[in-house]
Each structure stands twice: as structure tokens, then as C-alpha cells.
Amino acid sequence: MSQHAQLIGLDWGTSSLRAYLYDVDGKVIATRQHAWGIRQLPEGGFATALRAITAGWPPCVIVAAGMIGSRQGWREVPYLDLPADAAAIAQGMLRVEACTSHALWIAPGLRRKEPADVMRGEETQIVGALTQQRADRTACFVLPGTHSKWATVNDGRIVAFDTVMTGELYALLMKHSILGAGIDLASAPSFSEEAFARGVHAVKDSGASGVFGCLFSVRALMLAGQLAADDLPDFVSGLLIGEEFRIAALREVQATPLCLIGEPALCRRYIAAAAIFGHAPPAVIDDAAAQGLWQLAAAGGLLQHATFHSYAGADT
Amino acid sequence: MSQHAQLIGLDWGTSSLRAYLYDVDGKVIATRQHAWGIRQLPEGGFATALRAITAGWPPCVIVAAGMIGSRQGWREVPYLDLPADAAAIAQGMLRVEACTSHALWIAPGLRRKEPADVMRGEETQIVGALTQQRADRTACFVLPGTHSKWATVNDGRIVAFDTVMTGELYALLMKHSILGAGIDLASAPSFSEEAFARGVHAVKDSGASGVFGCLFSVRALMLAGQLAADDLPDFVSGLLIGEEFRIAALREVQATPLCLIGEPALCRRYIAAAAIFGHAPPAVIDDAAAQGLWQLAAAGGLLQHATFHSYAGADT
Numbered sequence: 001m002s003q004h005a006q007l008i009g010l011d012w013g014t015s016s017l018r019a020y021l022y023d024v025d026g027k028v029i030a031t032r033q034h035a036w037g038i039r040q041l042p043e044g045g046f047a048t049a050l051r052a053i054t055a056g057w058p059p060c061v062i063v064a065a066g067m068i069g070s071r072q073g074w075r076e077v078p079y080l081d082l083p084a085d086a087a088a089i090a091q092g093m094l095r096v097e098a099c100t101s102h103a104l105w106i107a108p109g110l111r112r113k114e115p116a117d118v119m120r121g122e123e124t125q126i127v128g129a130l131t132q133q134r135a136d137r138t139a140c141f142v143l144p145g146t147h148s149k150w151a152t153v154n155d156g157r158i159v160a161f162d163t164v165m166t167g168e169l170y171a172l173l174m175k176h177s178i179l180g181a182g183i184d185l186a187s188a189p190s191f192s193e194e195a196f197a198r199g200v201h202a203v204k205d206s207g208a209s210g211v212f213g214c215l216f217s218v219r220a221l222m223l224a225g226q227l228a229a230d231d232l233p234d235f236v237s238g239l240l241i242g243e244e245f246r247i248a249a250l251r252e253v254q255a256t257p258l259c260l261i262g263e264p265a266l267c268r269r270y271i272a273a274a275a276i277f278g279h280a281p282p283a284v285i286d287d288a289a290a291q292g293l294w295q296l297a298a299a300g301g302l303l304q305h306a307t308f309h310s311y312a313g314a315d316t
Numbered sequence: 317m318s319q320h321a322q323l324i325g326l327d328w329g330t331s332s333l334r335a336y337l338y339d340v341d342g343k344v345i346a347t348r349q350h351a352w353g354i355r356q357l358p359e360g361g362f363a364t365a366l367r368a369i370t371a372g373w374p375p376c377v378i379v380a381a382g383m384i385g386s387r388q389g390w391r392e393v394p395y396l397d398l399p400a401d402a403a404a405i406a407q408g409m410l411r412v413e414a415c416t417s418h419a420l421w422i423a424p425g426l427r428r429k430e431p432a433d434v435m436r437g438e439e440t441q442i443v444g445a446l447t448q449q450r451a452d453r454t455a456c457f458v459l460p461g462t463h464s465k466w467a468t469v470n471d472g473r474i475v476a477f478d479t480v481m482t483g484e485l486y487a488l489l490m491k492h493s494i495l496g497a498g499i500d501l502a503s504a505p506s507f508s509e510e511a512f513a514r515g516v517h518a519v520k521d522s523g524a525s526g527v528f529g530c531l532f533s534v535r536a537l538m539l540a541g542q543l544a545a546d547d548l549p550d551f552v553s554g555l556l557i558g559e560e561f562r563i564a565a566l567r568e569v570q571a572t573p574l575c576l577i578g579e580p581a582l583c584r585r586y587i588a589a590a591a592i593f594g595h596a597p598p599a600v601i602d603d604a605a606a607q608g609l610w611q612l613a614a615a616g617g618l619l620q621h622a623t624f625h626s627y628a629g630a631d632t
Binding site for chain 2: 071111112115116117118147162163164165168169172173175176177178202207208209210211212213214215216217219220221223224226240243247250
């Protein structure tokens with residue numbers, strides 16, 4: 001393995017750390033993950049986590065992306081302003097002088113100035129997704145999650161994006177609000193697309209009013225016996241994800257192909273919501289971070305003798 | 317005192333119990349309150365709480381409103397459908413056969429069927445507010461709180477209402493979300509009308525998009541150094557209360573006078589938001605529950621020999 005290894009990539013977020021080892025062709029030949037996100041580091045901190053997650057791997061250049069470049073990360077890497085493509089992001093990488101034999105580079109996040117918005121890590125996933133044939137180079141990339149990102153990409157450049165706190169609000173509402181009182185998510189039945197679609201339709205039908213005006217209806221419907229407890233979580237999920245699409249529709253996203261980046265179970269919800277809002281079926285890309293990290297290394301000139309065969313849009 | 321006492325009123329909610337003793341003219345001659353909301357009753361339950369809060373008061377008819385009439389209350393009193401006025405609400409009262417020498421009547425809540433919405437207790441406050449000269453009998457009554465209510469009243473009849481979970485969402489966001497991380501509300505400085513107004517303007521300027529698309533900007537503005545930690549709570553408050561007004565504007569509430577029912581500190585925020593949304597200065601009424609309970613007793617024929625001097629709209 002060692003003679004073929006070319007790069008180590010780290011997708012290092014708030015709550016998890018994923019490491020990828022690549023061969024000279026950019027193919028991932030080993031993957032490791034651990035719960036060492038930047039908020040739950042082992043004793044010894046970043047350096048210890050890095051040593052442990054790469055233990056036994058050959059010394060390679062390392063490229064990292066995500067919250068590891070934030071103020072609370074290993075080294076703060078300033079945000080880049082929009083628009084930005086892979087070459088610009090690669091150029092914004094900063095090197096960490098770490099207690100390691102590896103050269104470690106951290107990618108910058110992106111910033112929209114007015115109104116203020118930020119991303120860290122998703123830019124690298126978008127760069128990775130853009131290498132895939134099924135992703136248009138001009139598309140709206142949707143990255144569902146705790147803080148969902150909707151990014152407009154024009155010929156491979158990220159030109160705009162918005163963040164909505166969908167995943168975090170869902171967790172808050174189910175865990176701490178009156179809506180989730182008495183609902184045990186752990187024992188919830190499997191995904192009810194019908195209950196989910198009902199939530200999406202409710203928020204779509206609300207027009208300019210939106211999800212804030214719909215939330216209490218969850219309680220009222222329960223009291224009226226018109227919403228079963230088993231259906232409540234997916235109904236709330238439909239309201240919140242539906243709100244993402246309702247807001248996106250105001251920006252005329254409909255004209256652009258959608259590309260989802262995320263885990264299949266979550267993307268399934270977005271595919272259902274997209275259909276209700278009249279979008280063509282979105283492309284779905286899982287785990288684009290590994291490819292994005294490779295592309296940043298390539299665009300940053302950190303790969304010696306590597307072939308960039310999978311990077312259709314390299315600007316080098 | 318006892319020879320003049322005519323009625324006991326109970327404003328019995330989820331987290332508190334307020335008791336009022338009235339003379340024959342409907343004037344409150346004694347008030348008591350305790351944390352015995354229906355979710356935190358003393359040992360012995362409802363009957364014990366009632367005995368304790370009325371200890372030493374003369375035996376009178378009792379009228380109660382609020383969550384005491386819910387499924388989790390002493391006796392479930394079915395919701396009335398809209399429209400409803402004081403006479404209809406009084407007619408919907410049910411008597412509790414309680415272990416007490418008092419005759420206890422509980423007021424019904426109101427229900428909007430489509431889309432589902434409910435209130436319990438606020439209807440009684442609106443009935444009380446309507447007795448005051450400074451409240452129009454055709455107005456939009458706003459009751460800020462955990463679950464804010466916006467009720468449209470036409471010539472003394474409640475014809476429509478909406479609930480928004482403003483107070484609950486504010487508490488969730490400040491206590492449990494990334495927005496409130498590191499913010500200590502207890503040590504927050506006094507109300508910053510400037511920070512609040514900035515939040516109201518942000519959501520107003522969002523147009524049809526609304527607060528859901530604005531929330532993450534709180535985080536982004538903090539990261540960019542464009543929002544001080546001291547200003548964050550009032551900025552978030554402005555976003556959420558602003559959203560209430562943004563939604564209300566879609567229903568053309570602007571044409572109707574606004575009347576606020578609530579505690580002055582909270583109403584101050586709504587007055588500021590109302591100005592930003594172009595409303596005439598709203599009337600403000602504090603503690604309308606006591607008057608509402610009296611009016612229901614009067615409209616329900618539970619007062620013998622009482623004068624109804626303060627009830628301009630009695631339909632009896």
C-alpha cells in the first residue's frame with residue numbers, strides 16, 4: 001500500500017473526523033472515521049487525533065476541510081468571498097506547522113458578505129461533486145444537514161449560497177418543544193412519506209406565510225385527533241424541509257437542475273419535497289468530501305506525478 | 317369583606333394559577349397567585365390547589381379559564397368553534413363536581429377548524445379587554461407569549477385567530493441552539509431597542525422568505541464581528557416578533573387597529589415592531605383575565621344581584 005499512497009484527506013467537522021488515504025490515481029484505498037470532531041477531541045488535542053487516525057499510514061501530504069479551519073479549529077483559515085471555484089479554494093489553503101511528519105493544509109470556508117452567511121466543509125463537497133458526471137457544472141447544490149446549504153454553482157464556480165438551520169431546528173422541536181412532548185423518536189416507525197408529504201404541502205400551501213405560521217398547527221392537529229403521534233416527526237420534517245424549498249422557489253431555483261449531496265436516507269426526503277415543488281428529479285451524490293479533498297490537493301499543486309483523471313474542471 | 321364578595325375568578329394555566337376575589341360591582345378586592353399550574357400541582361391535585369388558593373375567602377361561585385379546561389386539566393371543556401363572543405363562551409362553560417363547597421365553572425377554549433388552531437384562556441382575556449374603553453370592539457388583538465395569539469375581533473366577536481410559537485422558539489434558540497451558545501441571558505444587559513429593531517427590519521426586508529431563512533445570519537453576523545454578543549438576544553427576539561408582523565401583514569391586518577394584551581415589558585417590543593411595520597400605535601391592556609372572568613360569570617347568569625356596569629357588550 002505505502003508505495004502507492006499519494007495523499008491523506010481529512011473531513012474534519014464539529015462532531016466527527018473522517019480520513020481518506022488515496023493512491024496516485026486519486027482512488028480512495030483506505031477510510032477511517034472517529035468521533036473526534038473539533039468539539040470532542042481526545043486528550044492531546046488535534047495532534048493526537050491526527051496521529052491516531054493516520055496511524056500506520058505512510059507519510060503523505062494531508063489536506064483537511066471543515067470546522068478544523070474555524071476559529072475553534074487547529075488553525076483559523078480566513079473565509080474566501082464569493083464567487084469561488086476549486087482553484088481559488090485551493091489557493092486559500094493554509095499550512096499548519098504541526099507536530100507531525102506530515103505537511104497539513106487546511107482549506108478555507110466561503111463567505112457571503114451581505115447578508116452575512118458562511119460555510120466550512122461544504123465547499124469541498126461541492127468541488128468533489130462537480131467531478132462526477134451526473135452533476136451538472138451549472139446547478140443548485142443542496143447539502144441537507146444540521147445547517148442545510150443551498151449553493152448556486154455557475155460553470156463550476158460557487159456564486160451564491162444560503163444556510164437554513166433545518167436539522168438543528170428539527171432536533172430542537174422534537175427534543176425540547178411542546179410539539180415533541182411525548183414523542184419517542186427512538187421508537188418511531190420507519191419513514192412515512194405520506195406524513196412527510198403532508199407537511200411539505202402544508203408549508204407550500206401557506207404561500208408567503210411559511211413554516212413559522214404552520215408550526216403550532218402540529219399541536220392543534222394532534223389535539224383534534226387529525227395527526228397520529230407516529231406521523232408527527234415526519235410531518236414536522238416535511239414542514240421544515242418544505243420551507244427550504246418554499247424559500248428557494250422565491251429565488252427562482254426552479255430553472256436550475258438540483259443536485260443533492262448527502263446520505264441517501266436524508267436525500268430521499270429532499271427528493272420527495274423536490275417533486276412536490278415541481279423540480280425535475282435531482283441527482284444524488286453521497287460522500288463527495290473524499291473527492292473534493294483530492295481535487296483541492298490537485299488544484300493546489302500538492303500532488304507530484306499524480307494523474308488528475310477524475311477532475312474534469314481543473315483550472316491548472 | 318365576605319358580605320360584599322360575589323365571585324372568585326381563576327386564571328389557571330400550565331405553569332401558574334391566579335385567583336381573583338370580586339365585590340358585587342366586579343371590582344377585584346383580592347388577588348393571589350401561585351406556581352400551581354396544571355403541570356405542577358401540589359399533592360392532592362386540583363382540589364387541594366383550589367382550597368389553598370381560596371383559603372379564608374367566602375364561598376362564592378367560581379369561574380375558571382385556561383388550561384384547567386384542557387384534556388390534562390380538571391375537566392375537559394370542549395372547544396367552541398368560531399365565531400364566538402362572551403355570551404357564546406359563557407354558554408359553553410361546564411361545571412366541575414368538585415370536592416368543594418364552591419360551584420366551579422370552567423370556560424371553553426376556542427378552535428379554528430381549518431387549518432387547525434386552538435386557544436385556551438386567551439378568549440377570556442379578549443373578553444376582558446373588550447370591556448375597556450381604550451380597546452376597539454373591532455380590532456386585531458395580539459397576546460404575546462410562549463404561543464402568541466393574533467385574534468381578529470369584529471364588533472365584539474372573535475372571528476379568526478392564529479398562533480405563532482414565538483416565545484417557545486425564542487427560549488429554544490437561546491437555550492439549546494448554536495445561536496445561543498455562550499450567551500448568558502441572566503447577565504444580559506437591559507433591552508436594546510436598536511438591536512431588536514435591527515432584527516425586525518431584517519425579517520421585514522426578507523419579504524416572502526421570512527425568519528427561517530434569516531436565522532443562520534445570527535451566527536454568521538457573530539462570526540463576522542457584525543453582531544455583538546450583548547445584542548444577540550434582542551436581535552433574535554426582533555427576528556421572531558418581526559416574523560409575527562410579517563405574517564400578519566399578509567392577512568391585511570394593517571387596516572385594523574391593534575390592541576396588545578400582555579405584560580408591559582413584552583408589549584414594548586410589539587409596540588416597536590408595530591411601528592416598523594407601519595401600524596398606528598396599539599392600545600395596551602395588562603392583565604385582562606380578571607375582567608374576562610367577571611364578564612363570563614355575568615354573561616352566564618352566575619351573578620345574582622350584581623351590576624354589570626363594566627360590560628358594555630353584554631348580550632343578555
